[in-house]
Amino acid sequence: MLEHSKFQKTAVAAAVAAFMACAAPARAQSEGAAEAPAAAPTAAPAPAAADKGQIQEVIVTAQKRASTAQKTAAAITVFDAKTLEKNGVATLQDLTKLAPGVSLGQDAAKVVVTMRGVSSRDTTEIGDPAVSISTDGFYIQRPTGLSGSVFDLERVEVLRGPQGTLYGRSATGGAINFITAKPGKELEGKVGLGIGNYGLVTSEGMINLPLGEEWAARAAFQSSRHKGYRTNEAPAVPGDDDDTTSARVHLQYTPTSRLKVLLTGQHTHIGGVGPSVEGVPIVGAVNNNVMPVVDAKGQPHGTPNQYIDTTIKSLQLNASYDLDFASLIYSGGYRDMHYLHLRDLDGLSGNANYFSANERPVDTSHELRMVSQGEGRLKWQFGGYYFKEKMDLLSYYQTYAVANSPGTIFVFDYDVLAVSKALFGQASYEVVDGLTVDIGLRGSQDEKTRSGYQNLGNGVAPQPGNISSRKNTHHLGLNWQLTPTNLLYAKYSTGYKAGGFTSVITGLGAGATVSQVSYNPETISAIEVGSKNQFFQRRLQLNLSAFTYDYKDQQVAVNNGGTSYTVNAGKSRIAGGELEFQARPTANDRFDGSIAYLKGEFKDFCTNKNTQGVCTRNLAGNEPAQAPRWQIGAGYEHGFEVPGGTLTPRIQTHYESKSYLGVDNYARQTQKSYHRSDAMLTYAEDSGKWTLQAYVRNIENAKVMTVANANFGSYNYAYSAPRTFGVKLTHSW
Template identity: 55%
Template sequence: MKQFKRLSSVSLVVLAGFHASAAMAQTAEQSSGGIDEIVVTAEKRETSVQKTAIAITAFDQKALEKNGVSTLTDIAAIAPGVGISKNSANVIIAVRGVSSQNTNEIGDPAISIAQDGFYIQKPFGFGDSMFDLERVEVLRGPQGTLYGRNATGGAINVITAKPKDEFEGKVAVGVGNYDQITTEGMINLPVTDTLAVRAAFSTSKHDGYRVNEAPARAGDDADSQSVRLHVQWKPTDRLKLLLTGQLTKIGGVGPTMWGTPLRYTSSGAIDTSYRPDVDGDGTPHSLPNQYIDTTLRTIQWNGEYDLGFASLVYLGGFRDTDYSQLRDLDGTTSQAAYIQPTEKVHDWSHEVRLVSNGNGRFKWQIGGYLFRETSDLFSLFQSYAVANPPSNIFTFSYNVKAKSKAAFGQASYEVIDGLKAEFGIRYSDDYKSRTGYSNTGSGNVAQDDDASSTKTTYHAGLTYDYSPRNMVYAKFDTGYKAGGFNTVPGQNTLPYQPETITSWEVGSKNRFLDNSLQLNLSAFLYNYKDQQISVRDQTVGLSAVFNAGKSRIWGLEAETVFQPSDVDRFDASAVFLHSEYTELCLNIATDGTCVTDYSGNRSTQAPRWSFNMGYEHSFGLLGGTLTPRVQTHIETSSFYGIENFAYQKQDSYSRSDLIVTFTPESKKWSLQGFVRNIEDETVITSAVASTRFGTYSYGMAPPRTYGAKLTYNF
């Protein structure tokens, strides 16, 4: 608490100083520019982003197009405090140093991801193709009351564009290096006065980025197609129904690893102090070729009825995923380490809310939530070195079930003009089970495990609007992530407990200079208990989840937009993050002393400093508008493992983009050119060292890419 008080004092001094300087600046010549308002549903009701007492960054359709956002990974370049990496087909998101590396069939993410309110438990391929969007909301900090168990670090809400009451459409085609070809299209049809339909599609294809992987085909390629259909019916002014279907297919070689032989110490252990120089062009791989084959089918049915005093909202959906892959784990010409996972996942999600209407002093909502998942998994850890067909080293065959139930409520009351008090509570009940067998070399071993947990999480806050465009807030939140269990070869089933997080945050949201300058500040402190961490066995090559005793994260954030005129816009953010495990002992001796103590180490994906900066200016040209935008992401070093070994380290780096867009006066079409990762920086997204593989192995973010995109609107 002493540390948080000091943190709060510093942030308040910064706020006061800035407010004073900004107030003086108000007397200067006022700008004709103005920053657009963005309406969000972060609190599950419509509010202006600048009136929402959450550290949130929102991007509307216009901002997404200007920034050239086409994948979820692109969000990290423009959203403060967010890191996005991939573990093969799985997206791993870190917000303010909170993440989950546990992507197996029992694991849960630490950041809630939802599309149109449908929670996505297993983000296979999610975000590879983001198209026809209304906006993206990135919420930082625990969201345990409204979003539930797996939002300990925050939430990302992807909101697709819905049917409108007017005809519109567009088509777009893009080309780029690595033989990239992308297409995108949308058509919106008002069928009747009460019925409207919107259909959209997207395809993305390019060769693999790792050009040196021959004789195998180059990995980190793209081959995806997705189509979505919305049907919206408004039979009365009070009732709105929306039916959505989406089909996505992902193929190609898939994500790949770069590998190099291990170095050993004089005692024969892996040299963890060595960091190979990873080559972004890849390294020769073995045969057979890797592949990925994923199909995702989603149906959502949403309804809203206006009861007058409140609105009854229902969000329901079903998501079916067929996922199979062949991965080369070592990333070299060795044929001894392949994994072939196959998984069939079925998700059901239901949420019902009663949300108060009107603009009175008292606002409230109550709701219930039910999520069910079943998964059939068959996974082979194989060697192609000595036999054809391959020899199966490990075999896993499981049926997994998960169920989550919750009841929640949140209310706010405006005590006096401008001062609002808020309180929320959520009760969660979680259960997961796994039956089947594993074979790790000594015959089939039956598995029949389960885990259950319950938790009540809270939210309390105060918000003060001291002017129409300025507010300060302070809030307290708790969050939790359900527990689970591991099956480690040669050991019994090892359970791990739920993790809980307690958060204090103060912040301010402001508009100055005639609405042309926006500045949002926040300071936060997290106390973690039993944080779930992934630890990889360097001999076997598999990972298990354990609980860290205690962890602490605190930091400062500043986010600004300056739009001095209608043709200029500058945006920037800076994040300072201090994240460490205060108690982390993996092995305890019989006398109670700690044998392997990682206390004091930094959390994974938690750079001490990170910056985003962007500038754009619009020029009149040939009767139209030419808008160049340059943006850069800078961050200091971070680690991809709780041990903080040298081979797990990503050094400080910067990645910059240039996006140039030309739009004629008619706005019937636009042409956009882009260069991403101008520095051609090699950035790792995972790090593994294993004596079974015999290598240090790394996943990598995309290298420098460039291309152009032509869009026609009708």
């Protein structure tokens, strides 16, 4: 546990006591009813009966056993299939508008998820994410192209706070779990077609096939294509387009009531230009104190044109066997991604700075758990986990001074191996009726090795590397179920992310030098208290949480003298609170929203020392990247009964206060406060077979940055989607 002064310990204890005394009317999360996944560890508790006007319970497996969201002692936001479809959630970016405390950045096509100010912007072959992302229990080390998985879903669970016991090394910030819709016993299908501005055309489909008593299959696909948002990039083809297709097949085998096996295969391809940056030339020295004027609509880029060509193939196996007293559960898989991306690094019309990325990470993982069953006072689970990633990387930093003829400046040719092993267990015991103690422990061991070479224009230089990390993470919680609809909880949890190493390049050409710098594992210790409540016969739901994090050796990407690398920030402190609510005053009205407050600060952060060991660049006092002080969301919808169906207009808005896209907190990295609103109008036929939706997203046309850098002779920026609109027609049978 990180160090606390006696005063801090006393203050935290007093805050916990005060909160527990006052927080009885607090909140939990649920959306619409959902079934437990195919390989659920235990039978899910039956949700309470609800009329049309009540807020329905939803089953989640965030704690790797089935429970209702409102009885899960964690800050969790759940979106069921209807909510995802109604809000047009098709990417991770879409989730940030709905889930409090979550932000999204990018490094080219690579996604950077920030949760409560905790993130990892190191997307190199050595870096690890800080938020665990998984699909049906299969951990995804590199979430590039994950938008190709956001279709035919049962639900999405967004779990905030360190999850070191059950999720492991890359869950210091939290976890996002995508749970796909599984094969059922009825023949059913669905097709959908959408069109919109920027030449948007989307399609989707699903068919569920029962194949006798023991077998069932489900196949689904989706495609999305639109032109680039940066419409002024002539003569280059505009960037920030979309050309994604993905298909998934489930095959389920249930030979007995005890055994269930699910085999899943998925294929995703991403093409087009891909993410793009817009550049502003640097005149003279870099001016960190001014935000340059950037044309978010785009400007001319160099030639050749950028492109992305990425293929992702995965195969997963989930199986469960009922042993009466417990369930034996296996979850494992294989994911092969070939990532090709030619990037214009400066975002200008010059041809000098291109990066040709060619990466081939292949991931395998296995998890075996034993999970207790029954409704006794003691519940437990334990298991083991193994993860391996092998990556072949051959990438180039290039110039195209001669048209369409690349001149190579740097060459990076690596073979990387990362292995992670863990044993874990968690148990809860109901001491007296309604009062439960949770305890968990995980032991993790990680190793990363790299072989290969760099050529910086001065000859081939071997680039070996090796680092090992070990850490025990733990969890202790106290949960009090005051009534069937009111829960109070307090917990202490820790998280851990493995250490690594980075190459620091100085100079160019014959004078270039490179040195290997290792960085330590990062650890986080979190105290959280919360309350989950439903009132007025389940027509009002109010969830509240407050937390404080002590962060040690946080791994942070910094830029010194034009070279980027990862260092450890000695200490930082993050604290905040979140409120989420739903209200159903009538059967046809629904209000929902959230408020998230966050205050983060680096307490000890020296990024550079001279030969005498004196710090020459100290960022203590700065804020973490993408950590706005306030995030506020609100939505309202009303269902009108019309001939043949229901017409539902919905309006929702999201506000964020100022934040920075870099730990330097420079003015040129500042994302100003903004609000971004959406409007949807949905007609649903009474039979449930036809749905027609019209929408406008980002009504204000807000400029929301995802990248802010100063490299390669320019200030360069990337942005999320501008105002978009369209219609979508869906038919189900």
